[in-house]
Amino acid sequence: MTRRQRRDLWLGLAFVSPWLIGFVVFTVYPVLASLYFSFTDYNVVSAPRWIGARNYTDLFADPLFGKTLYNTLYLAAIGIPFSLGLSLVIAMLLNNKVRLQGLFRTVYFLPSVVPAVAAALLWRWFLNPDYGPVNEFLWQLGINGPGWLADPTWSKPALILASLWGVGGSMVIYLAGLQNVPVALYEAADLDGASRWQRFRFVTLPMLSPVILFNLIMGIITSFQAFTNIYIMTGGGPSNSTLVYALYLYQNAFQFFRMGYASAMAWVLLAITAVALVGVFRTSGWVYYEARS
Amino acid sequence: MTPRPSDRPTTRNLRRRSLRAWVAALASLALLSAASAQTEITFWQAWGGSEGQALQALVDEFNASQAEVRVRSSFVPIGDGERILASLAGGAPADLVTVWDWMVVPLGYGGALADLTDDLSAAGVGPEDYLPGIWEYGAYQGAKYGVPTTINVYAFMWNKDVFAAAGLDPEAPPRTIAELDALTEQLTTVDARGNMRRLGFYPNVTAIYCYAFGGQLYDPETLEVTLDHPGNVAAFEWLTAFYKKYDIAKIRRFQAGWGDMASPFNPFYRGQIAMQEGGQWEVAFTREYAPDLNWGVTNFPAPEDGRADVTPVQSSFWVIPAQATHKAEATRFLLWLSAPEQSARFAAALANIPPRRDALAMPVFADTITPHMQTYIDMLLTGYVYTPPGLPVGLYLSDQLNQALAAVQDGTATAREALETAQRNVQRELEKYR
Numbered sequence: 013m014t015r016r017q018r019r020d021l022w023l024g025l026a027f028v029s030p031w032l033i034g035f036v037v038f039t040v041y042p043v044l045a046s047l048y049f050s051f052t053d054y055n056v057v058s059a060p061r062w063i064g065a066r067n068y069t070d071l072f073a074d075p076l077f078g079k080t081l082y083n084t085l086y087l088a089a090i091g092i093p094f095s096l097g098l099s100l101v102i103a104m105l106l107n108n109k110v111r112l113q114g115l116f117r118t119v120y121f122l123p124s125v126v127p128a129v130a131a132a133l134l135w136r137w138f139l140n141p142d143y144g145p146v147n148e149f150l151w152q153l154g155i156n157g158p159g160w161l162a163d164p165t166w167s168k169p170a171l172i173l174a175s176l177w178g179v180g181g182s183m184v185i186y187l188a189g190l191q192n193v194p195v196a197l198y199e200a201a202d203l204d205g206a207s208r209w210q211r212f213r214f215v216t217l218p219m220l221s222p223v224i225l226f227n228l229i230m231g232i233i234t235s236f237q238a239f240t241n242i243y244i245m246t247g248g249g250p251s252n253s254t255l256v257y258a259l260y261l262y263q264n265a266f267q268f269f270r271m272g273y274a275s276a277m278a279w280v281l282l283a284i285t286a287v288a289l290v291g292v293f294r295t296s297g298w299v300y301y302e303a304r305s
Numbered sequence: 306m307t308p309r310p311s312d313r314p315t316t317r318n319l320r321r322r323s324l325r326a327w328v329a330a331l332a333s334l335a336l337l338s339a340a341s342a343q344t345e346i347t348f349w350q351a352w353g354g355s356e357g358q359a360l361q362a363l364v365d366e367f368n369a370s371q372a373e374v375r376v377r378s379s380f381v382p383i384g385d386g387e388r389i390l391a392s393l394a395g396g397a398p399a400d401l402v403t404v405w406d407w408m409v410v411p412l413g414y415g416g417a418l419a420d421l422t423d424d425l426s427a428a429g430v431g432p433e434d435y436l437p438g439i440w441e442y443g444a445y446q447g448a449k450y451g452v453p454t455t456i457n458v459y460a461f462m463w464n465k466d467v468f469a470a471a472g473l474d475p476e477a478p479p480r481t482i483a484e485l486d487a488l489t490e491q492l493t494t495v496d497a498r499g500n501m502r503r504l505g506f507y508p509n510v511t512a513i514y515c516y517a518f519g520g521q522l523y524d525p526e527t528l529e530v531t532l533d534h535p536g537n538v539a540a541f542e543w544l545t546a547f548y549k550k551y552d553i554a555k556i557r558r559f560q561a562g563w564g565d566m567a568s569p570f571n572p573f574y575r576g577q578i579a580m581q582e583g584g585q586w587e588v589a590f591t592r593e594y595a596p597d598l599n600w601g602v603t604n605f606p607a608p609e610d611g612r613a614d615v616t617p618v619q620s621s622f623w624v625i626p627a628q629a630t631h632k633a634e635a636t637r638f639l640l641w642l643s644a645p646e647q648s649a650r651f652a653a654a655l656a657n658i659p660p661r662r663d664a665l666a667m668p669v670f671a672d673t674i675t676p677h678m679q680t681y682i683d684m685l686l687t688g689y690v691y692t693p694p695g696l697p698v699g700l701y702l703s704d705q706l707n708q709a710l711a712a713v714q715d716g717t718a719t720a721r722e723a724l725e726t727a728q729r730n731v732q733r734e735l736e737k738y739r
Contacts, residue, residue, distance in 0.1 A: 053737055055697075056394045057415035076708075142500065142562035156498050162561035163554060164715070250557050251711045266386050268701040269411050270734075 050275035060272065067276035077277070079252055080260040081284075083168065087256065088235035091172040096227055099179035103186035104216075117187070124180030132244035135174040136161065161246050164253035171242060171254060182227040189223035190216070218300040225299045229289060236285050257281055345375045346631045346638060351383035351403035351621060352655075359654030363647055367638060374634045376401075383621055393417040398626035400635035403454065406692065409443045409622050411699040413450030414738065419625040420448040424636045438690030439660045441525065443622050445695050451622035452643045455657035458681050459510065459617040461606065462583040465599040467492065467503070467576050475599070478580070479606045480613075482517075482543065485580070492579040493551065501551075501559035506580040507572075508547065511710050512703075513582060514540040516615045516691050517607040522702065523694040530696070530735060532706065532728040533721070536611070541720030545713045553714045569594045584619075585681040589656035602680045604688065616688030620660065658682060697738040702731050 013021070025032070050067055052060035071077050106117050123131065138144050139160040147157030160170040197215045206214065239258040242248070248255035248263075257277070265274035350360050357380060364376050381388060383403055392398040393412065404412070412418050425431070432440035436456065443451040465475035471492055479485035485506060492505030508514060512522055520536025523529060531537075548556070563577065564570020567590060572578045574595035583602070591598050607613045623643070625635045641647065645659070649667035652659035656673075658681065664670055665682065674682065694702055709723035718726065 055411065055415050056390050057412055057417035140561055141558045151498075156500075159554065159558035159561065162557040249711075251715050252708075263704070266390060267699070268704065268734075269415075269697075269699055270701070 046275040046278055049272050050279050052272045054272035054275070055269040056271045057269075063272070067273050068280070070273065071276055071280060076252065076255065076260055080255050080257045083253070083255060084236060084238065084257040086168055087171060087175075087238060088232060090169075091175055092228065092231040092235060094172060095176055095179050095182065095231060096224065098176055099182040099227070100186050100220075100224070102179065103183045103190060104212075106183070107187060107190045121180040121184060123177045124184075128240040129244055131177065132174075132241040135177070135241075136245050139170050139174070161254075162250060164251045167246060167250065167253045171245065174241065174245070182230070185223055185227060186220065189220045193219040219302070221299040222301060225292070225296055228292060232288055232292065233285065236281060236288075343372060343375050344631050344634045345377055346400040346634045348376050348378040348401045348635075348638070349381040349389070349399040349403055350378045351381060353380060353382075356655050360651060363642060363651060367641055374631075374637060376638055393626055393628070396628050398628055400625065400629040400631045401639060402624050402626060404451070404622055404624055406443065406453075406620055406622055406695075407699045407703070409451045409624060410445045410695045411697045412624070413443075413448060414445055414697040417627055418450045419627050419629070419632055419636075420450065421452065421625065421636070421639075422447070422449045424640070425449060425452075428640050430640070434662060435660055436658075436662055436665075436685050436690075438616075438618065438692065439620075441695075442618070442620065442692040443695060445697070446528070451624040452639060453620035453622055453660040455620065455648075455652040455655050456660050456685070457584045457586065457619045457657060458685050459513065459582050459584050459619075460602045460681055460684055461580065461604060462573065462587065462600055462602050463580045464573065464576055464578075465601055467579045471579075476601070478601060478603050481606050482608045482611070485606045486547075488580065489547075489551075495555075501555050503576065504551065504556065504559060504578050507556075507560075507578045508544060508582070510582050510617065511540075511544065511706055512691075512693075513605060513615060513617050514544060516617070516689070517605050517611050517613075518543070519608075519611045521691070522706070523696060528696065530694075530698075530702065530728060530731045532702075532709070532731060533724045537724055538721050539608075541709070541713055541724060544710065545720055548714050566590070567594070571595070573600075574598055582617075585658055585678055586656055588675055588677050588681075600677075602677050604684060612689050614684070614688040616684045616690045618685070618690050618692050620692075658685065696735065698731055698734045701734055705731050 049060055051062060051064060053063050053066075054060035102120055106113065106120060110116075126134075139146055141147055141157065141159045141162055144160070146160070150157035158166040160166050193216060197219070198211060201211050201215050237258050238256050239262065242254050242256055242259055243262075246254040248259050258281075261274050261277045261281070264270040264277065348364065350357065350364075352360055361378060364378050368375055379399075381399075381403070383405055386405075386408065389398075389402060389404060389408075392402075394417075398417075409418070413420070434440075439453060439456065440449075442453060443449065461478065463478045468475040468477075473488065473491065479488050489505035492503060494502045496502045515522060515534070515537040518536045518540035520534040520538075520540055521531055522537070524531050559577075563572040564575070569575075571590070571594060573581050573583065574591065582605075587600075587602075591600065604613060605615050607615065623639055625632055625639065629635055642651075643661070645661045645663035645667060646669075648659040648661040649664035649670035652664065653670045653673045658678075659665065659670055696702060705727035709718075709727040712718040712723040712726075713720050
């Protein structure tokens with residue numbers, strides 16, 4: 013390395029140092045500290061006491077660990093496909109050149125900019141079993157609607173229903189993806205006499221597959237971390253039916269003063285997320301990368 | 306331009322000027338040293354709106370009353386536990402902090418709070434100065450980690466108009482659990498859709514019935530957890546029967562339609578619940594949100610062989626962190642703030658009850674006592690006062706009690722099994738502190 017290169021290196025490092033220092037102090041250190049705490053009995057205010065892997069063994073004996081993991085996986089397994097599908101359908105509709113296209117796009121994206129807390133409160137009212145519009149509508153059809161958030165059987169579907177309102181984020185990404193599909197491919201398909209479905213199946217879908225993969229990964233990560241809307245809409249109830257992993261982790265850390273246990277939970281969640289993502293990548297043969305072909 | 310004669314610096318003028326400068330310098334030095342002798346303490350208080358203003362008025366009065374300590378208060382919501390916890394763990398807490406009762410012993414026992422025992426006894430404050438059962442509240446193994454701000458006390462409320470409309474004697478609330486069961490059945494109604502329109506009675510705070518059935522959540526003497534106490538099991542069996550009879554699914558559905566407690570849509574004010582538990586704040590709430598409500602308040606009903614005078618008490622606490630920079634000054638302010646006069650004024654502003662015995666008779670509070678409020682006070686003075694368990698496991702115990710309730714509601718465990726599981730879990734957690 014020449015003197016000049018060395019100087020440039022130091023200058024470059026100096027310029028990024030605010031971020032580097034912030035990253036080390038506020039991300040790297042807490043992450044490593046939580047790994048250490050996960051092997052201790054730590055109530056935040058007293059010094060942590062080393063207990064080996066006991067938090068991890070306790071975790072597997074805790075019925076709420078299994079329950080919260082099940083709730084989280086349920087919301088992810090059912091919610092993500094619905095949200096991916098719906099946002100794709102909306103994006104394709106909004107990609108049509110119609111009058112007031114900009115207005116429609118804005119309207120469908122709007123829920124995504126509503127603060128999570130406000131949206132959660134709104135949905136709580138919307139799904140109210142007695143006077144909420146959803147059940148009132150069902151009653152007009154002669155159906156006595158379910159208790160939604162108040163019923164352990166329906167509370168998770170209700171949360172998924174409410175989450176679909178916020179598909180605007182992934183919709184915008186699809187929309188950007190759709191606009192990148194070369195028109196020439198559609199023209200070629202037309203010449204070959206492809207039907208609308210075939211155009212979608214053999215042109216749109218493969219060309220969009222990297223975007224779908226991206227939305228799937230983001231969906232998995234956000235589903236595993238679900239907290240705010242559930243904390244406000246149900247607080248984990250009724251009967252722990254919506255007690256998700258992150259909510260239980262929060263309770264342990266800040267209400268039960270079991271920070272060591274909560275740290276262990278966080279690391280297990282990281283491992284589960286990592287396994288899920290590796291699984292997704294391993295099975296991502298369906299993704300078509302134009303640049304590689 | 307030539308200066309005028311008077312502006313010209315003569316020797317005499319210069320001398321006079323330097324004398325003035327000296328005097329000014331000396332005066333500002335004196336002022337500076339006076340200011341530095343004043344210690345500023347930080348106070349995290351937890352009340353907004355008019356309640357916060359009432360507390361600020363007390364702070365201002367204290368600041369004006371002496372020159373040594375200056376209290377700077379800031380509003381930190383009591384629910385912001387993470388912020389309080391982080392400040393304590395980080396070793397940079399405020400000098401005086403407001404916390405929930407369930408935080409006091411876990412934080413104190415963990416070494417994060419100052420033990421106030423010596424300071425209180427040096428100031429001549431003792432158990433006899435507080436209402437029965439309150440001195441021990443927030444204390445653990447002989448250490449007193451905080452002072453209650455104001456007291457919330459629960460009692461049994463009934464809607465007299467709903468009673469009268471149902472053809473019942475509006476002046477005859479239930480005295481026993483059997484009477485309560487009979488009235489609940491008479492007052493519960495269902496609409497054409499099969500949905501609940503009115504619930505005769507709604508048991509919200511499970512612990513009350515544990516105590517009413519003769520049980521207890523922990524033994525205040527031995528500090529052992531007693532969730533599987535036979536009285537608790539009996540209470541849970543009664544609750545199980547209640548949820549079975551009125552169908553927990555229907556109750557939950559009905560409950561989802563209840564309005565905010567602090568609003569005209571409170572289900573009790575609207576007659577959606579005929580009988581319920583309610584604290585003394587209802588005196589102020591009904592005045593504001595349901596001025597025409599015709600309600601009564603009395604002791605909780607109990608089984609024939611149970612406890613007839615159960616008085617559940619809750620409070621927030623003022624605590625001084627062990628790492629506070631100005632502990633002595635914070636203690637001085639806390640002693641002033643919790644003295645009978647100030648205690649009475651603050652409780653009157655909050656429509657709560659002052660924890661200090663002498664404060665009850667102070668005109669500023671005594672003049673606000675309504676007949677309803679008097680019932681709450683009488684219960685405090687003569688009843689079996691119980692407070693949330695002051696144990697290092699904090700909220701974990703109440704959560705386990707809720708988990709046990711959820712298990713019996715869903716029929717996944719019997720009352721005994723559910724409580725035994727909760728007992729085991731809490732006991733194991735408590736062992737970590739031994």
